[in-house]
Amino acid sequence: RPGDAAQMFERSVALAGRSPELLGQWAQALYFASDKHFTAQVQALTDEALQADPNEVTSLGLLGIAAFETQRYQAAVDYWTRLLAALPAQDASRSALEGGIARARENLAGQAAPVKARALKVRVTLAASLKGNVQPGDSVFIFARAINGPAAPLAVKRITVADLPAEVELSDADAMMPQLNLSNFAQVQLVARVSRAGQPTTGEWVGRSQPLASDTQAQQALIIDSPDN
Template structure:
C-alpha cells in the first residue's frame, strides 16, 4: 500500500506543478521586462544630453550647419535603433495579478483534494490491500482438504463476488459433496454474473435446476419446472434438463415419455452421460414390455463398435521410425471430421483397435449416429493429423456401422501425394 500512496502523492505533485509552474514563469517574465523599460528611458536621456551638447557646440561656432545636421541625424538613428531593440526584446507587457496567483494556488490545492475524494468513492484500495496481504500459499505447500479448499474459495469469492467461474467451481464442488442446497445457491450466483448470451448459460442453468431438484428430495416443483423450461428455451437438447424431465416422467410411471426425453438427451450427451441415459432408456423399455405394451425400435441401445487390425505394408517400413504418430479414425464417407479416433505410434504396429462412441470427437458427432463410414490409418511425419505429402496412409470404404461383427483388416500401403 505504501507504493500506492507514494504513486498518488507523486501524481498529485505533478498535477500541482502544471498549475503553479506557469504562474512562476509569468512572474519571472514580468520581472525581466522592468530592466528593459529602464534602459529605454536611459537611452532617451543620453540622446537629450548629446543633443544639448551639439546645440552648445553650434552656438559656440565650433560646428557649421551641415555637420550639426549630420551629427543630429546620427543621434536620432541610434536612439530609434535602441528603442526598437528594447521593444522587440520585451514584447507585450505581462502582468500577473494577485488574484491570478491566489486562483492558481486554490486550483493547486483543489486538484489533489478532488482526486482523493473521487478515489475514496470509486477506488478499491481495500481490495488491493487484501490482495497484496494475501499469503502466496495459505496451505504452506501441503495438500489442502476439500473443506479447506472450499473455505479458501468462499473467502476469495467474498472479496471478488463478480466471478462466475469461481461460483461455478464452488457449485460443482458442493454437488460432489452432495450439499445440494449450497450447490444451488452457488449456481444462482454464477448465473447472476454470467451473461445470458454466453454459450455456457443454458448448461449452467440446467445444472442449477438439477441442484434444486436434488435439494428438493428428487421432486419437481414450480421453481424447478420454470428453470428447466428456461434452459430448454435456450438449448432444446440440454442433457441435464431433459434428464430431469425423464426422471420426473419415470417416477410418474410415464415410461414412454421418460424414454423419449432420454433419447433426445443422447444427442448432446458425453460418453458418461450416454451410459447413464441408455441405462434409463433400457429400464423404461423393460417396464413397458412388462406391462404388455409395444416399444419402438431403439437403435441407440445397440452396441456400436468397429474392430480393426491395423498393419504397415512391408514395402513402406523403411520410410518410418518407431516414434512416428499413427492416426486411426472413422469418418463419414467423403467427410473430414472424424467420428471416432485413436492415436498410436509406429512402434505399436501391428495393432488391434476398437472404434466406438467412447472415442468420439464431440457429443454431436458420434460413430453410432452414422450409417456408413470410411476408416483411415495415417502415419504422419509431422505428428499432425492433417494429411501432408509424404505421409503414409491406408483406407477402407465404405464400412457399415451397425451390425458390424467382422474384424476389419486395414493396411497402410500407399504414400500421400
C-alpha cells in the same frame, strides 16, 4: 471470474497461437461464463482442440461436464473415461474424475437400458516396405469418416508406429464432436494415417478401406501402404 478468464484465454490464443490446450481452456472459461450453456463458440473451440489432439484433457473434461449436466450420462462416462486414460497415474484430479464416472454410471443405471453401441473392429498393420521410412514415435491416427457426410472423422484413436500391428475398436465413445457419431451414418470408410507432425489431417503414409456399413461386425484389416497425397 469466468468472464475475465475467457477474455484472458482469448488474448493468450491471439498471442501464442491456437494450441489445443489453450483452445480447451478458452472453451471451458466461456462455458462457465455463459452459465453452463454449451454455445456454438464453445462447440467450435472444443471441436478444433480435439481435431488437433483427440486426447486434449480440458476439452474431454468439459464435454463430460456438459453431457452430465444435460443427463447424457453414457456420453459423460465415455468422455471422462477417455480423459482418465490420458492423465498421468499420479494426477491429483483422478480421484474426483473417478467419482464423477461412478455417479454418471449410477444415474445411467436409473435410466432405460442403453442400446449396445456399435463398434468397428480394426486391425492396422504397416507394410513391410515402409518400415525404413517411419520412426517408432510417429503418430498413427485410425479413424472412420462418413461416405456421405462431413469430412471430419466420426471416431478416432491415436497410437504410434511402435504400437503396430494394433487392434482397435472405433465407436461413439471415440467421437471428436458430440453431434457427429459413428452410429448416425450408415456407410463409412476406415483410414489409418502416419503423421510425423502429429496432425490427424495430414501425414506421410496412409491406408484406406473400401466403404462399409457402420454396423459391420467382422474385424477389418487396414494396411498402411500408400503415400498420403
